[in-house]
Amino acid sequence: MSIDTLQPATAPAAPPLPAKRAGAKFSKLDTVTKLVIALVVGILLLLIGYPLIRILTQSFSPEGRDTLGQILTSATNRGVLLNTVALGLVVGAVGTCIGFAFAYAQARLEFRGKRILHLIALLPIVSPPFAVATAVISLFGRSGLISNKLLGLDYNIYGLTGLTVVLGLSFFPVAYMNLLGMLRSLDPAMDEAASNLGASKWKIFRSVTIPMLIPGFASCFLLLFVEAIADLANPLVIGGDFTVLSTRAYIAITGEYNVAGGAAYSLVLLLPGLLVFLVQRYWAERKSVVSVTGKPSGRVNLISSPLGRIPLLTIVLLIAALIVTIYVTVFIGAFTKILGVNNSFTLANYQYVLAGIGSDAMFTTTILALIATPIAGVLGMILAWLIVRKVKRGRGVLDFMGMLGLAVPGTVLGIGYALAFNKPFIIGNIQLLPALAGGGAILGGAMAIVMVYVIRSMPSGQRSGVAALQQIDPAIDEASTSLGASGITTFRTITLPLIRPALLSGLTYAFARAMTTLSPIIFITTPQTKIMTSQILSEVDAGRFGNAFAYCTILIVIVLSVIGLMNLLVRDPRPKTRTR
Amino acid sequence: MTNTTLETKSSPNTNTGEAGSLQLTGISKSYGGGNGPLAVDNINLQIKSGEFLTLLGPSGCGKTTTLRMIAGFENPTAGELTLDGEDMIGLTPDKRPMAMVFQSYALFPHMSVYDNVAYGLKLLKMGKKQIEQEVNFALTSMSLLAFADRSPNQLSGGQQQRVALARALVMKPKVLLFDEPLSNLDAKLRVQMRTEIRRLQQKLGITSVYVTHDQDEAMSLSDRIVVMRHGKIEQLAPPRGGLPAAGVGLRGGFHRTGQLPRRRWFHCARYRRDSHGTGQRPRR
Numbered sequence: 001m002s003i004d005t006l007q008p009a010t011a012p013a014a015p016p017l018p019a020k021r022a023g024a025k026f027s028k029l030d031t032v033t034k035l036v037i038a039l040v041v042g043i044l045l046l047l048i049g050y051p052l053i054r055i056l057t058q059s060f061s062p063e064g065r066d067t068l069g070q071i072l073t074s075a076t077n078r079g080v081l082l083n084t085v086a087l088g089l090v091v092g093a094v095g096t097c098i099g100f101a102f103a104y105a106q107a108r109l110e111f112r113g114k115r116i117l118h119l120i121a122l123l124p125i126v127s128p129p130f131a132v133a134t135a136v137i138s139l140f141g142r143s144g145l146i147s148n149k150l151l152g153l154d155y156n157i158y159g160l161t162g163l164t165v166v167l168g169l170s171f172f173p174v175a176y177m178n179l180l181g182m183l184r185s186l187d188p189a190m191d192e193a194a195s196n197l198g199a200s201k202w203k204i205f206r207s208v209t210i211p212m213l214i215p216g217f218a219s220c221f222l223l224l225f226v227e228a229i230a231d232l233a234n235p236l237v238i239g240g241d242f243t244v245l246s247t248r249a250y251i252a253i254t255g256e257y258n259v260a261g262g263a264a265y266s267l268v269l270l271l272p273g274l275l276v277f278l279v280q281r282y283w284a285e286r287k288s289v290v291s292v293t294g295k296p297s298g299r300v301n302l303i304s305s306p307l308g309r310i311p312l313l314t315i316v317l318l319i320a321a322l323i324v325t326i327y328v329t330v331f332i333g334a335f336t337k338i339l340g341v342n343n344s345f346t347l348a349n350y351q352y353v354l355a356g357i358g359s360d361a362m363f364t365t366t367i368l369a370l371i372a373t374p375i376a377g378v379l380g381m382i383l384a385w386l387i388v389r390k391v392k393r394g395r396g397v398l399d400f401m402g403m404l405g406l407a408v409p410g411t412v413l414g415i416g417y418a419l420a421f422n423k424p425f426i427i428g429n430i431q432l433l434p435a436l437a438g439g440g441a442i443l444g445g446a447m448a449i450v451m452v453y454v455i456r457s458m459p460s461g462q463r464s465g466v467a468a469l470q471q472i473d474p475a476i477d478e479a480s481t482s483l484g485a486s487g488i489t490t491f492r493t494i495t496l497p498l499i500r501p502a503l504l505s506g507l508t509y510a511f512a513r514a515m516t517t518l519s520p521i522i523f524i525t526t527p528q529t530k531i532m533t534s535q536i537l538s539e540v541d542a543g544r545f546g547n548a549f550a551y552c553t554i555l556i557v558i559v560l561s562v563i564g565l566m567n568l569l570v571r572d573p574r575p576k577t578r579t580r
Numbered sequence: 581m582t583n584t585t586l587e588t589k590s591s592p593n594t595n596t597g598e599a600g601s602l603q604l605t606g607i608s609k610s611y612g613g614g615n616g617p618l619a620v621d622n623i624n625l626q627i628k629s630g631e632f633l634t635l636l637g638p639s640g641c642g643k644t645t646t647l648r649m650i651a652g653f654e655n656p657t658a659g660e661l662t663l664d665g666e667d668m669i670g671l672t673p674d675k676r677p678m679a680m681v682f683q684s685y686a687l688f689p690h691m692s693v694y695d696n697v698a699y700g701l702k703l704l705k706m707g708k709k710q711i712e713q714e715v716n717f718a719l720t721s722m723s724l725l726a727f728a729d730r731s732p733n734q735l736s737g738g739q740q741q742r743v744a745l746a747r748a749l750v751m752k753p754k755v756l757l758f759d760e761p762l763s764n765l766d767a768k769l770r771v772q773m774r775t776e777i778r779r780l781q782q783k784l785g786i787t788s789v790y791v792t793h794d795q796d797e798a799m800s801l802s803d804r805i806v807v808m809r810h811g812k813i814e815q816l817a818p819p820r821g822g823l824p825a826a827g828v829g830l831r832g833g834f835h836r837t838g839q840l841p842r843r844r845w846f847h848c849a850r851y852r853r854d855s856h857g858t859g860q861r862p863r864r
Binding site: 473475476478479480481482483484485486487489493494497498 | 651652653672673674678679680682683684686687688689690699700703704744747748751757
């Protein structure tokens with residue numbers, strides 16, 4: 001789920017919250033604010049706290065403890081664990097390198113077509129999880145267009161190689177965005193100082209640029225590591241015999257009906273996920289030597305000598321060409337019967353997705369995402385407002401609770417939801433909630449899906465909200481209060497309009513993420529409520545790549561058009577004419 | 581800065597804000613729990629109705645904290661605060677009949693000048709007609725009517741400052757609070773603005789509490805000056821008379837205490853020098 005990782009990249013401007021800010025102290029909380037806090041905390045507990053608690057209790061139930069015990073003792077499970085770690089390390093390294101190559105070319109090399117290269121690098125972010133994997137199979141699989149038809153090789157892409165290619169290409173945009181932001185905020189005066197002291201360009205690169213970026217490399221590597229080990233979609237499609245923890249948990253639950261075992265496997269996934277999240281957010285960002293002053297001094301001297309440009313540009317352009325080929329494959333594949341076998345033109349795939357049985361999933365997914373998006377956006381903004389402006393003690397806890405939806409791997413979240421909401425929520429004899437997920441649930445389980453969308457996409461709203469709020473002078477809030485507005489009125493009439501652009505971009509990401517999420521959804525979809533991403537998985541499983549490609553294209557089109565629409569809305573931040 | 585029409589026209593608002601008298605009794609504030617060092621230490625002050633009182637002192641002396649406690653943005657750790665005999669402690673800022681003019685102006689950037697000034701009146705659920713009258717009156721009196729439809733960031737610093745003042749005045753507060761409102765203006769404009777503030781205040785007779793580190797400003801504006809240091813009131817005097825000769829007065833006043841570290845004074849003096857022309861005081 002490449003989109004899941006977009007935020008850390010696009011919002012590097014939101015540093016971890018300082019423990020205490022001088023000059024802005026809000027000691028008094030009015031009753032309404034207290035109620036809002038209680039409500040938000042309640043929602044967070046329901047959406048993320050309870051499912052995680054269920055994972056813990058299930059993991060430490062007798063069956064769960066069996067599985068936990070076997071993870072290190074049984075040879076098979078040790079293999080799974082090793083596979084997972086190996087995958088994380090390789091993808092982390094490959095993705096960071098590709099990301100850095102793209103970022104360095106973008107920031108420091110002189111060539112034409114930078115804008116296009118930038119868009120190509122971001123393409124994997126807006127695409128659904130299988131697009132890359134399925135296309136890579138079509139191109140390089142056993143009867144792949146390039147590997148078999150073109151080169152005549154009998155090549156097996158399934159396994160670690162294929163996973164590395166697919167995950168590397170899917171996740172490198174995160175590293176790219178992070179490192180690009182860092183490279184751009186490096187003070188060019190430092191390069192000038194080094195060169196003034198007699199260092200060559202190559203020397204500057206090795207002794208100034210690279211050391212300054214080391215925290216950035218570390219943080220990208222960790223992010224990609226976690227993304228890679230938590231991913232479920234790609235290992236299912238292209239993993240072959242290469243079993244990792246997430247697929248193991250999936251098999252335990254869907255194949256062996258061993259829920260406690262699945263919970264135990266996912267617990268093993270959860271720990272590194274949370275650890276890396278904490279390290280990345282509260283340590284790496286603080287250690288970073290990159291000064292974010294928002295005012296770059298001077299201009300960077302772009303590298304134009306062929307010796308510096310050609311090697312790097314060649315690599316970058318080759319990768320970019322691969323990405324383009326992959327998406328062209330998706331596009332063409334959607335119009336062909338069976339790509340590589342029967343290449344005749346057909347519209348049947350689109351007919352299936354747009355008008356046939358498949359259209360059901362398209363409408364359901366879009367509607368559920370459209371329901372979840374505003375909820376996630378507003379919730380994220382309120383949370384950001386509480387964190388930055390209202391809550392003094394415990395803001396760290398509140399921030400962490402909100403970000404949990406992003407920090408917890410999707411697979412873990414999905415299993416937690418299946419555990420928590422498949423049965424009615426009963427305390428004593430009182431039924432507090434009916435079953436929200438699974439076959440017997442109300443509304444065909446749609447509610448749980450919306451809840452997953454909300455908790456999964458809320459952190460992006462929260463982050464952009466925090467970043468936006470920290471740029472607004474607290475005196476503006478105070479001026480409003482001083483003129484007689486209560487806390488809530490101030491939020492509605494002053495704060496919310498001011499963070500509207502952040503809110504909208506948060507909403508865009510929330511929507512894109514909701515539409516392309518698979519791993520948490522797959523555990524709670526029901527026959528009544530079909531979701532596009534899980535439909536794509538079953539099409540791929542059944543070998544109907546054409547339908548899968550058509551789904552992917554439609555999904556990309558929906559996401560892109562919503563992003564475009566939002567961008568149109570975000571523009572024009574001018575004050576409205578007066579309202580009399 | 582053409583002058584106000586307040587002298588000729590009277591405000592259409594019937595609810596003329598009566599000037600209030602403020603009483604601070606044993607007000608103290610400490611940050612970081614009850615036992616931390618006192619930012620404000622046992623302040624006792626009686627501010628008469630219609631009086632213009634200035635809190636003067638170097639940065640970190642507690643003057644802004646005192647003002648923010650009066651406004652309700654900070655809660656005193658100890659002490660009493662009454663307005664016309666009514667207890668203010670525990671009231672949130674929006675419930676207190678006071679309006680504040682901020683150092684950074686704090687204009688709402690997403691609203692026009694008109695909407696900025698009308699903001700508080702709308703919250704009072706005043707009728708549209710009346711709001712229009714009030715706002716136009718306030719804007720006219722500040723020579724801002726031509727800018728009513730502009731966005732605040734299309735205005736100069738001085739104009740922005742006048743919008744902020746109009747926005748506070750239109751509320752007819754019982755007490756008007758100023759938090760170094762002129763420190764972001766250049767020297768010439770500052771002198772103009774303080775004359776204007778003083779004239780308006782005397783015309784309307786609003787009780788005012790003004791915080792500044794600029795001695796000249798304090799002298800030219802105030803009925804009374806409270807010199808603060810280390811969270812305590814060091815001197816309380818009318819602008820002329822109680823203090824030594826104007827100009828060097830406060831500097832001498834600070835010195836004679838004999839306790840003020842020189843470095844501290846240098847800090848303050850630097851601001852003062854700034855106030856005569858070049859830079860601006862760094863924002864809080």
